[in-house]
Amino acid sequence: xxxxxxxxxxxxxxxxxxxxxxxxxxxxxxxxxxxxxxxxxxxxxxxxxxxxxxxxxxxxxxxxxxxxxxxxxxxxxxxxxxxxxxxxxxxxxxxxxxxxxxxxxxxxxxxxxxxxxxxxxxxxxxxxxxxxxxxxxxxxxxxxxxxxxxxxxxxxxxxxxxxxxxxxxxxxxxxxxxxxxxxxxxxxxxxxxxxxxxxxxxxxxxxxxxxxxxxxxxxxxxxxxxxxxxxxxxxxxxxxxxxxxxxxxxxxxxxxxxxxxxxxxxxxxxxxxxxxxxxxxxxxxxxxxxxxxxxxxxxxxxxxxxxxxxxxxxxxxxxxxxxxxxxxxxxxxxxxxxxxxxxxxxxxxxxxxxxxxxxxxxxxxxxxxxxxxxxxxxxxxxxxxxxxxxxxxxxxxxxxxxxxxxxxxxxxxxxxxxxxxxxxxxxxxxxxxxxxxxxxxxxxxxxxxxxxxxxxxxxxxxxxxxxx
Amino acid sequence: xxxxxxxxxxxxxxxxxxxxxxxxxxxxxxxxxxxxxxxxxxxxxxxxxxxxxxxxxxxxxxxxxxxxxxxxxxxxxxxxxxxxxxxxxxxxxxxxxxxxxxxxxxxxxxxxxxxxxxxxxxxxxxxxxxxxxxxxxxxxxxxxxxxxxxxxxxxxxxxxxxxxxxxxxxxxxxxxxxxxxxxxxxxxxxxxxxxxxxxxxxxxxxxxxxxxxxxxxxxxxxxxxxxxxxxxxxxxxxxxxxxxxxxxxxxxxxxxxxxxxxxxxxxxxxxxxxxxxxxxxxxxxxxxxxxxxxxxxxxxxxxxxxxxxxxxxxxxxxxxxxxxxxxxxxxxxxxxxxxxxxxxxxxxxxxxxxxxxxxxxxxxxxxxxxxxxxxxxxxxxxxxxxxxxxxxxxxxxxxxxxxxxxxxxxxxxxxxxxxxxxxxxxxxxxxxxxxxxxxxxxxxxxxxxxxxxxxxxxxxxxxxxxxxxxxxxxxxxxxxxxxxxxxxxxxxxxxxxx
Numbered sequence: 026x027x028x029x030x031x032x033x034x035x036x037x038x039x040x041x042x043x044x045x046x047x048x049x050x051x052x053x054x055x056x057x058x059x060x061x062x063x064x065x066x067x068x069x070x071x072x073x074x075x076x077x078x079x080x081x082x083x084x085x086x087x088x089x090x091x092x093x094x095x096x097x098x099x100x101x102x103x104x105x106x107x108x109x110x111x112x113x114x115x116x117x118x119x120x121x122x123x124x125x126x127x128x129x130x131x132x133x134x135x136x137x138x139x140x141x142x143x144x145x146x147x148x149x150x151x152x153x154x155x156x157x158x159x160x161x162x163x164x165x166x167x168x169x170x171x172x173x174x175x176x177x178x179x180x181x182x183x184x185x186x187x188x189x190x191x192x193x194x195x196x197x198x199x200x201x202x203x204x205x206x207x208x209x210x211x212x213x214x215x216x217x218x219x220x221x222x223x224x225x226x227x228x229x230x231x232x233x234x235x236x237x238x239x240x241x242x243x244x245x246x247x248x249x250x251x252x253x254x255x256x257x258x259x260x261x262x263x264x265x266x267x268x269x270x271x272x273x274x275x276x277x278x279x280x281x282x283x284x285x286x287x288x289x290x291x292x293x294x295x296x297x298x299x300x301x302x303x304x305x306x307x308x309x310x311x312x313x314x315x316x317x318x319x320x321x322x323x324x325x326x327x328x329x330x331x332x333x334x335x336x337x338x339x340x341x342x343x344x345x346x347x348x349x350x351x352x353x354x355x356x357x358x359x360x361x362x363x364x365x366x367x368x369x370x371x372x373x374x375x376x377x378x379x380x381x382x383x384x385x386x387x388x389x390x391x392x393x394x395x396x397x398x399x400x401x402x403x404x405x406x407x408x409x410x411x412x413x414x415x416x417x418x419x420x421x422x423x424x425x426x427x428x429x430x431x432x433x434x435x436x437x438x439x440x441x442x443x444x445x446x447x448x449x450x451x452x453x454x455x456x457x458x459x460x461x462x463x464x465x466x467x468x469x470x471x472x473x474x475x476x477x478x479x480x481x482x483x484x485x486x487x488x489x490x491x492x493x
Numbered sequence: 494x495x496x497x498x499x500x501x502x503x504x505x506x507x508x509x510x511x512x513x514x515x516x517x518x519x520x521x522x523x524x525x526x527x528x529x530x531x532x533x534x535x536x537x538x539x540x541x542x543x544x545x546x547x548x549x550x551x552x553x554x555x556x557x558x559x560x561x562x563x564x565x566x567x568x569x570x571x572x573x574x575x576x577x578x579x580x581x582x583x584x585x586x587x588x589x590x591x592x593x594x595x596x597x598x599x600x601x602x603x604x605x606x607x608x609x610x611x612x613x614x615x616x617x618x619x620x621x622x623x624x625x626x627x628x629x630x631x632x633x634x635x636x637x638x639x640x641x642x643x644x645x646x647x648x649x650x651x652x653x654x655x656x657x658x659x660x661x662x663x664x665x666x667x668x669x670x671x672x673x674x675x676x677x678x679x680x681x682x683x684x685x686x687x688x689x690x691x692x693x694x695x696x697x698x699x700x701x702x703x704x705x706x707x708x709x710x711x712x713x714x715x716x717x718x719x720x721x722x723x724x725x726x727x728x729x730x731x732x733x734x735x736x737x738x739x740x741x742x743x744x745x746x747x748x749x750x751x752x753x754x755x756x757x758x759x760x761x762x763x764x765x766x767x768x769x770x771x772x773x774x775x776x777x778x779x780x781x782x783x784x785x786x787x788x789x790x791x792x793x794x795x796x797x798x799x800x801x802x803x804x805x806x807x808x809x810x811x812x813x814x815x816x817x818x819x820x821x822x823x824x825x826x827x828x829x830x831x832x833x834x835x836x837x838x839x840x841x842x843x844x845x846x847x848x849x850x851x852x853x854x855x856x857x858x859x860x861x862x863x864x865x866x867x868x869x870x871x872x873x874x875x876x877x878x879x880x881x882x883x884x885x886x887x888x889x890x891x892x893x894x895x896x897x898x899x900x901x902x903x904x905x906x907x908x909x910x911x912x913x914x915x916x917x918x919x920x921x922x923x924x925x926x927x928x929x930x931x932x933x934x935x936x937x938x939x940x941x942x943x944x945x946x947x948x949x950x951x952x953x954x955x956x957x958x959x960x961x962x963x964x965x966x967x968x969x970x971x972x973x974x975x976x977x978x979x980x981x982x983x984x985x986x987x988x989x990x991x
Contacts, residue, residue, distance in 0.1 A: 106661065402633045409503065411670075417582075418674040423705075426674060430667035437663050440654060441640060449644045449652055483562045490564040 033084050033093050036101045037144075038395035039073045040137045044130055051126040063116055064127050066367050067464060070112055074105040085146065089208060092146040096492040100272045100345065101140050106471075107352040108136055114360040115257035118367045128168060131161040132261065133200035139269035148197045148207040151273070155193070157187045159237075162266060163233030166254040178253025185246035189236030209281045216284040227285055231292060237270040238326050241299040248307070251319035256366050259315050260359035263322045271326075273285045275333055275341045286336055293334045294425060301327030301432040308439045314362050317439065318355070321398060324436055325351060328413055331429050335416035337484035349485065350397065350409040353475035359393030360469055363389045368459045374443060379452035384459055388447050390469050397476045399440040400433055412486070446449040450487045494540045494555050496571040496621045499581065502529055503614035505608050516602045520592070523606040527589040530613065534578075534585040538974075540866040541578055542983075545977070552981050553691065561626075566677075566687045570624040576825055576978035579971070580620045580745075580752055583832045586960050587744040588613040593953035594840050596845075598646070598735075604842065605646060608638040609737055616745050620752065625673045628757070632669065632717075632749060633787060634940050636662045639746065642738040643730060654726075654733035658742075661726040665716030671754070672710030675702065676761060677972035693761050694985065700764040707765030711758040711773070717750025719803045720810060721780035728787075731799035736843025739795065743802050744836035752810040755982065758811055763985040766790050766816060773814030778911045780807035785918035794842045794852045798835060801878060803809045804915060805831045808939065811912055812893045815905065818983045820896025821890055825975045830877070830885035830964060837957040838874040841867060844950050848943045854926055859935035864945040868931045870954040875927040879919045885964035888971075890916070 027049065031038065034176040039288065046069065083094040112129075119125050138157025144152035163186065202206055203222045204215035216223060235243035241425055251259045278289055304324030311317035327337035332344045341461045366372050397406030461469070479485045506526025513522055537555075544554050558570030573581070591609060598605050607855070615635030622628035636659060644655035671687070679702045680687045687693065698706075716723040727747075731739050759766040766773075784804025791797045805827070812824025844867045845860065846852050861868040877884035880891075897909040935941060964971050 109869070232662070380510060396637065401637050402630050407630070407633065411629075412562075412565065414670070415677070418678060421678065423671060423675060427671050427709075431664065431962050434660055434664045434667050438660055441659055444641075445644060445652055445656065448641060449655075486562055489565065 029084060030080050032080055033086055034091070034412065035080065036073075036077050036098065036105070037137060037140050039076055040133050041141065043069055043073060044137070047126045047130050047133070051130075057126075059120050059122070059125050063119055063464070066129050067109070067112055067116075070105070070109045074102065074109050077102040077105055077172045079413075089210075090147045090150045091141070091144050094492075095142050096345075096489075097143055099489065099492060100143055100269075103345075103349050103352060104136060104139060104265050104269055107268065107356065108132065108261075110356045110360070110471055111257055111261050111265070113464040114260070114356065114363050115255075117462055118255065118257060118363065122168075123170075124168075128165065131165050133162045135159070135165070135261075135266070141266070143269060143272050145203045145273075146209045146440075148200070148209070148212075152197060153235075154189075156190060158266065158269065159190065162186070162258075162262065165258045165261070165345070166250060168258060169255045172253075174253035178250045181246055181253075182250045185236060187248075188235045188357070189243070192229050192236070193233030196233060198225045199226030199229060202226075209430065213281050213283055213301045213386055218283065219285070224285070224288060227282060227288065228292075231289065234270060234274050235296065238267050238274065239323050240326050241297050242331065243325065244300070244304070244323050245316035247323060248316050248319045252313055252316045256315065256359060256363035260356055260363070261320065261321075264352050264355050264412075267326070268352065271329055271348055273346060275344050278333060279336065279341055283392065290334055290336065290420070293330050294422070297327045297330035298428055299327075300324065300330065300426070301429060305432055305435045305439075308436070312374050313438075314374060314377070315442075317374065318362075319437065320356060321439065322355065324432065325398065327432070328410060328429060331417035331425060332413035334422070334425065335419045337419050338490065338493045339412070339415060340416040340418060342486065342493060343409070343416045345412050346486050346491050347409035350405040350479055352434070353472045353479065354394050354397035354404070354406050355470035357469065357476060358398065358468065360465060360472060361391040363396070364459050364461060364465055365417050365456055369456055371456060372446070374446055375444065375452075376456055378446045378450040379455035380447040383455050383457060387459060387461070390473055392447065393473055393476055395440040395443055399437050401437075403477070403480065405476050405478075408480040408486070494537060495557060495571060496537075496555050497557065498533060499530075499537075499617040499621060500614060502526065502533060503610050505615065507614065509785070510603060510607045510610065514603075516599060519602050519606050520596055520598075523592045523610060524589075526610055527585075527592045527613075529590050531585040534582050537573070538578060538582065540937050541573070541575070541974075542850035544596070550977075552977075556623065558624070560887035561730045566685050566689075566957060567626045568624050568689065570628055570689060571621040571627075572623045573621055574981070576752070576755070576976040577620045579825060580748060580974055581617060583960075584613060584616045584620070584745050585778065586956060587740055587832060587836045590836060590840060590953035591740045593949040594740070594741060594843055595735070595737040596947070598951040602645060605735075610641050610739065612638045612642075612741055616749065617782050618683045619749055623690045624823055625690060625693075625757065626678065628690075628753075629666065629669060629673055632732070632753070633663070635746060635749060636666065639730075639734075639738060639951060640740060643734045645948065646735040646738070646851070647733040648735070651733040654729035657668045658726045658730035659721065661716055665683065665723070665750070668709045668713030668716070669757075670713075670977075672706045672713060672757070675706035690756070690761065698762060698837060700768075703762040703765035704768060707758055707762045707769060710762070711754055711766075711769070713756060714750040714753030715810065718747045718754065718809060719780065719806045720750075721776050721783060721803075721807070724803045726786070727803050728796055728799040731802065731839075732793060732795035736839060738848075739839040739843070740836040743798070743839060743988050744832040747802065748832055751813070751824065751828045754810065754813050754880070755821070759816070759821075760982045763982075764989040766813075767986060767989055770814050770816055773810060774905070774908045777807045777810035777814055778908050780810065780926075781803065781912050781915045783916040785922070788922045789918060791922075792854050794845070794854060794930065797854075797922060798842065799839045801919065801922070802835055805878070808890060808893050808912065811908070815893075815897045815900060816983070816986050817896045817899045818979060820893055821979045821983060822972055822975060823892030823894075823896050825979060826885070826892055826955070826964065826968070826971060827889035827956045829971075830889040830961070833957050833960045833964075834874055834877040834884075834886055835916065837870060837954060837961065838878065839914075840950070840953055841871040841874055841955065844946055845871070849937075849940055854930050856936060858933045858937075859931075860940070862935060863929050863940055863943045866946045866951060866954075870946075870958070871931055872927055873958055873961070875923045877965070879923045880916055883965050884963070885961045885968075888965055888968040895987065
């Protein structure tokens with residue numbers, strides 16, 4: 026039993042261990058230097074990531090509350106990797122911060138919550154993980170302690186997140202009323218005969234999920250929170266938190282709500298079209314880089330939902346594959362913004378005019394990240410988007426992918442707008458040359474390397490596909 | 494012969510450019526790379542003839558490939574027929590000439606040559622792909638470098654043009670994507686789907702499906718080749734681009750569309766091509782006439798050539814729309830001929846602009862006195878454009894007309910006559926542009942000090958002129974080259990019509 030416990034929950038236990046180490050560092054008599062803490066944490070995060078790839082087993086724990094498998098371990102590894110990259114990227118920001126251990130404790134708590142959520146096979150466990158992953162996030166959003174906007178962002182985040190949790194909880198209780206069980210496998214058994222109560226419960230659940238992944242029409246909190254939070258938190262929100270919920274969404278829709286597929290297919294169709302169009306339209310005119318990436322990430326979710334509508338192995342494989350690529354591409358973009366923001370405090374699109382003259386390396390990194398987000402070959406984003414749309418077309422719904430393909434063109438406009446500012450436009454006061462310290466450099470290398478390699482090398486996709 | 498060399502070579506060149514420093518080193522590496530491409534293409538041609546004389550009757554030669562994304566039935570699969578070889582040769586010529594005319598590119602030269610070579614990679618990859626996924630992959634690779642080339646090194650309202658071009662071409666490829674997805678899901682190889690061009694052609698797609706997805710693929714590729722009414726990126730894009738990019742854009746990029754229309758739309762969906770041929774012909778005729786008349790009104794040399802490209806690319810679509818063997822042959826010849834001719838034209842305009850800093854016909858004049866070589870180049874390009882016998886333009890247009898005339902119906906006859914009539918308009922604008930900028934009195938005395946072309950420009954122009962004349966004087970070798978390729982396409986169409 027203990028052995029099972031140690032092996033099956035090793036990723037969760039690893040993160041918990043990290044949290045405790047940080048706690049002891051914080052409580053130690055002697056105050057640790059920020060550099061030391063950061064160095065240690067980054068090394069530990071790397072060890073934690075590497076450990077995730079070994080001793081992968083399949084099994085359940087706690088009376089079928091908790092399950093794990095190769096696929097779930099891989100999903101957790103993606104999140105671990107993203108967390109490591111973000112941690113490396115925020116090195117220069119955190120170096121000057123007073124509360125480094127607290128930041129990591131909060132971040133790792135949310136990560137732990139996400140792990141439990143991914144591994145849940147019971148609605149109770151799922152809700153527990155979800156709450157653990159969203160409440161510390163609000164505290165993280167407030168981590169620019171002397172900035173008013175940061176507190177505002179935290180406030181907005183906690184309100185909307187509480188509201189969406191409420192919806193979810195309401196949906197869960199309805200579902201419990203309708204089926205008499207909380208276990209995933211039993212719910213799908215019970216759902217064979219459709220009743221309006223079940224559909225209502227399902228709609229509430231989808232709305233709750235919609236809030237978390239900021240799908241339209243539940244997206245309104247996103248832009249403000251993203252803009253106000255520190256860059257590290259913004260990237261964490263847009264990549265890790267969103268990715269985790271998407272993993273859960275796919276598995277819940279495909280496994281638990283499979284009997285309702287005709288209902289959720291139509292719902293997702295509508296939501297994904299709206300999400301793409303509205304995300305794109307709002308992204309067109311944003312002036313703040315973080316706000317811009319917020320809306321672009323909304324429209325990316327629209328594309329991911331298309332992959333989910335495919336309802337096939339290809340669908341779920343391509344969603345996971347895309348999230349992995351999205352981690353690399355979005356973090357490449359956020360990494361540059363984070364460096365620039367930490368060094369100069371400038372975050373507007375106009376500030377990036379003439380960026381290439383002063384920072385050629387960062388410019389290329391940002392450009393490659395944006396190209397990957399836009400889905401331009403030879404970056405991995407092209408493969409990711411292609412497979413998502415292909416999975417979506419699998420159901421024979423060509424309208425959806427036509428709309429999506431045209432939306433990709435619209436999205437291209439605003440990504441190219443940034444590229445245009447970087448390369449083509451002149452600026453009297455360009456951002457001065459930003460010194461890149463060692464840690465962000467590694468993060469940048471991982472991101473750009475990932476963007477270039479994961480597309481060409483089909484191994485990643487094949488591996489994900491083989492896990493189903 | 495391993496066709497992947499055509500992708501690897503530009504890739505190595507591009508990476509090597511990143512490693513060296515300074516204009517002198519960069520341009521030498523780029524030139525060596527382009528020269529190697531050219532030599533490789535001649536070897537390819539040689540090996541191709543050897544295979545054919547040995548009696549190899551396969552549709553596609555030198556096939557090779559490996560499984561890429563197995564769960565999705567996506568393979569990397571390359572192979573060539575005569576049509577692809579013609580396009581590959583064209584690419585090699587234009588890229589080599591493009592590197593030569595950009596010899597003195599000071600501004601961000603490393604990035605410039607990198608992007609130019611990278612573009613050629615996309616074009617080669619596109620022309621050798623036998624898998625629709627890789628075809629699409631390379632099609633999109635060949636778009637974004639153009640955005641950067643125009644936006645950074647261009648002139649005039651470059652940012653607007655670059656954005657317009659990128660968005661319209663990506664819009665085209667979005668439509669292509671839908672078409673390809675439609676084809677993909679209507680194939681069945683042991684229960685799985687495939688992107689393989691050969692297998693799709695072998696299995697055939699049901700006519701009902703073809704009718705749905707043909708417009709997507711055809712319009713998508715059509716945008717690349719200035720299909721009316723989606724031609725509006727052409728004038729802006731061409732006129733704002735730096736010389737080498739204009740050459741590539743008009744010379745090769747627009748041919749990606751023509752090749753795609755032929756290879757994907759017509760070859761894989763012959764039934765729908767036949768079904769929609771009336772509409773294609775009408776649109777092509779509008780493009781031909783509209784392009785020609787619009788050119789009449791232009792005063793900027795680059796705009797003149799850009800609008801005339803719309804008109805000339807109309808002939809490609811007309812040839813494809815007619816769906817007769819001769820007409821399709823004509824369309825392919827027109828692709829190569831227009832590629833060489835328009836590259837030469839843009840090279841000439843670039844050389845003139847580098848010296849006079851003006852492209853306005855009204856301000857130029859009497860250039861023949863100061864720069865006889867450049868002026869001659871310009872005249873040759875002009876004459877080829879208006880279809881003078883002896884140059885490739887004549888062969889191409891004549892073949893298209895002959896092929897169109899084969900169709901006895903009144904509608905086809907009318908279309909042919911309309912298209913023929915455009916030649917008169919072409920003659921007017923070409924002769925006017927050439928006459929008032931090259932001949933006549935010198936309008937600006939500052940121009941008297943200007944020098945003639947340097948060795949690099951001479952070499953570039955000579956290369957393109959050799960190509961033009963080689964097709965113009967002896968078209969038979971060229972038709973022999975493309976014949977097997979067009980035969981397979983027309984065979985598909987003939988099967989359907991029966």
